Amino acid sequence: MNSVLKFLAPYRKAILSGVLMAAPVAWQVMGDGHLSHAEAGLVIGAFLTGAGVVYKVPNAKLPDAKHMAGS
Structure with missing residues (x-):
């Protein structure tokens, strides 16, 4: 079970x-x-659309924290 979860992560x-x-x-x-x-x-089309759009769009990069050092 744990290997399946690691594979799907x-x-x-x-x-x-x-x-x-x-x-x-x-x-x-x-x-x-x-x-x-x-x-x-x-239902299958809705699942594939939701999963496909999220899979295709890359994660946002976190902003560099250096400019926040003086805040």
Whole structure:
């Protein structure tokens, strides 16, 4: 289990945002208690969009703390 977590560590933020993007879509499409193929495609698309955007955008660089030394 620990090796799986280490393997997924670089992708953790992307997976979480994919889940957070897909969860409200899944909630809406399951309103009638049935999940059709088209609705499943919407949920999968939302997950892939959320995960892909976060994975593709690089992390922000932290500002250099030297200019804050006098503050």
